[in-house]
Amino acid sequence: MKITRRQLMGGALGAVLLPAGARAAAPATLRAGPVERQLAPEGYPPTALWGFEGSAPGPEIRLPQNARLERRLVNGLPQATSVHWHGIRIDNAMDGVPGLTQEAVAPGGQFDYAFRLPDAGTYWYHSHNRSTEQVARGLYGALIVEETEGRPEIDAEEVLLLDDWRMTPEAVLSDDFDNLHDRAHGGRIGNYVTTNGRGDWSRTVRRHERLRLRLVNVANARIFELTLLGLEGWIVALDGMPLDRPRPVQETLVLAPAQRADLIVDVTAEAGETAYLVQLTPQGGMSQAAFEVMGQAAKTRRPAPDALPPNPNTGLPGLSGARRLDLRMEGGAMGRLSDAMTVQGPKTIQGLMQEGLVWALNGFAGLPEAPLTEAALGETLRIALINDTAFPHGMHLHGHHFREILPDRLGPLRDTILVDRGERREIALVADNPGDWLFHCHMLGHQAAGMKTWMRVA
Ligand code: C2O
Numbered sequence: 001m002k003i004t005r006r007q008l009m010g011g012a013l014g015a016v017l018l019p020a021g022a023r024a025a026a027p028a029t030l031r032a033g034p035v036e037r038q039l040a041p042e043g044y045p046p047t048a049l050w051g052f053e054g055s056a057p058g059p060e061i062r063l064p065q066n067a068r069l070e071r072r073l074v075n076g077l078p079q080a081t082s083v084h085w086h087g088i089r090i091d092n093a094m095d096g097v098p099g100l101t102q103e104a105v106a107p108g109g110q111f112d113y114a115f116r117l118p119d120a121g122t123y124w125y126h127s128h129n130r131s132t133e134q135v136a137r138g139l140y141g142a143l144i145v146e147e148t149e150g151r152p153e154i155d156a157e158e159v160l161l162l163d164d165w166r167m168t169p170e171a172v173l174s175d176d177f178d179n180l181h182d183r184a185h186g187g188r189i190g191n192y193v194t195t196n197g198r199g200d201w202s203r204t205v206r207r208h209e210r211l212r213l214r215l216v217n218v219a220n221a222r223i224f225e226l227t228l229l230g231l232e233g234w235i236v237a238l239d240g241m242p243l244d245r246p247r248p249v250q251e252t253l254v255l256a257p258a259q260r261a262d263l264i265v266d267v268t269a270e271a272g273e274t275a276y277l278v279q280l281t282p283q284g285g286m287s288q289a290a291f292e293v294m295g296q297a298a299k300t301r302r303p304a305p306d307a308l309p310p311n312p313n314t315g316l317p318g319l320s321g322a323r324r325l326d327l328r329m330e331g332g333a334m335g336r337l338s339d340a341m342t343v344q345g346p347k348t349i350q351g352l353m354q355e356g357l358v359w360a361l362n363g364f365a366g367l368p369e370a371p372l373t374e375a376a377l378g379e380t381l382r383i384a385l386i387n388d389t390a391f392p393h394g395m396h397l398h399g400h401h402f403r404e405i406l407p408d409r410l411g412p413l414r415d416t417i418l419v420d421r422g423e424r425r426e427i428a429l430v431a432d433n434p435g436d437w438l439f440h441c442h443m444l445g446h447q448a449a450g451m452k453t454w455m456r457v458a
């Protein structure tokens with residue numbers, strides 16, 4: 001067949017172009033794939049990781065409050081994946097939980113995420129499929145939602161993603177992600193600690209400068225215990241949500257996996273000194289972030305900052321008439337799993353362990369078919385978190401923030417709460433976001449080993 005040049009061009013254009021006006025810009029991509037990064041100090045080879053858009057950690061996503069976030073996840077990994085937008089009170093269909101809110105995206109596949117960001121604050125995104133492995137390989141990034149008004153007066157801001165990596169002496173990521181010993185104990189703890197993927201994160205500052213530090217614990221299992229040296233300031237938000245009143249940083253700041261803290265700090269170290277965010281370890285302290293003081297910005301410090309503006313619909317829940325539930329954590333090393341066996345029916349403890357299931361919630365190991373509870377939209381729930389194990393657990397509820405019920409008051413809004421071994425803590429929440437919401441331990445190996453359930457809000 002013979003065709004004219006005219007016909008050829010017309011056909012090609014017709015196939016590619018939509019009529020003007022019907023064109024929707026394709027969303028920006030968030031491509032997951034292998035990357036290399038100089039993670040270990042200079043002199044070591046770069047480490048093979050997985051990241052987004054060619055970088056691990058993935059790119060920071062920063063948008064104003066109430067904006068829409070749109071990203072096309074493109075899976076260039078050899079495994080299925082998904083993205084969870086941690087702490088966002090999100091449309092359920094965009095929550096990124098395979099088996100609950102979407103299918104995992106197969107290698108070569110893609111999925112369009114699009115949702116509104118109702119709350120200002122410090123959030124993060126991460127893989128939610130095989131997350132023990134995928135987050136450990138680097139599939140996470142910061143999601144910063146900026147206040148549109150009432151922004152604090154600061155000189156600079158830093159987002160600090162705190163992580164630990166388990167590496168071999170050759171700076172290769174150790175691939176024992178499914179290690180059952182880790183899972184039955186404290187989870188995968190790394191041997192190389194970084195901030196924003198660097199073992200020696202630092203910047204220069206001036207004395208009396210005011211910084212906003214947005215801290216995010218992105219580690220699989222490490223509980224960061226932090227303190228300030230040569231910096232003084234306040235916690236102004238936890239897990240994205242502003243505190244009613246800035247709280248001076250006095251003692252140790254504890255961040256469980258997935259938790260965030262927004263600090264406003266003043267540089268009080270002298271010019272020529274170095275100020276630090278310090279990680280306290282059993283061996284002493286180590287620099288998590290260093291601030292070299294070069295000169296002086298002002299003679300004196302500013303007055304204390306105001307509270308950040310509250311996010312919408314974050315009032316105190318009324319507790320009278322709230323429905324009570326228990327969530328009992330069991331299993332793990334030095335713990336019991338016997339009750340789990342009876343609920344799981346035909347499965348024996350050996351059978352569960354062969355599947356890698358060593359933790360249970362309310363006697364069930366793994367994601368149960370029936371939800372923990374079905375809440376009516378707007379219902380207030382009080383959930384007692386009972387840690388009947390020998391390890392701490394950082395429990396995270398999707399799609400909602402909750403408050404701890406303290407003897408004399410309600411605690412700040414959080415999306416992840418650390419419950420120590422043997423502890424019983426009670427939380428209250430208004431189930432005001434419809435959908436099916438995962439509720440799990442954010443020590444990712446614990447989650448993979450059974451410590452998860454879900455809630456239906458309808
Ligand atoms: Cu940050 Cu279910 O996760």
Ligand code: CU
Nearest residue numbers: 393441443446
């Ligand atoms: Cu746990």
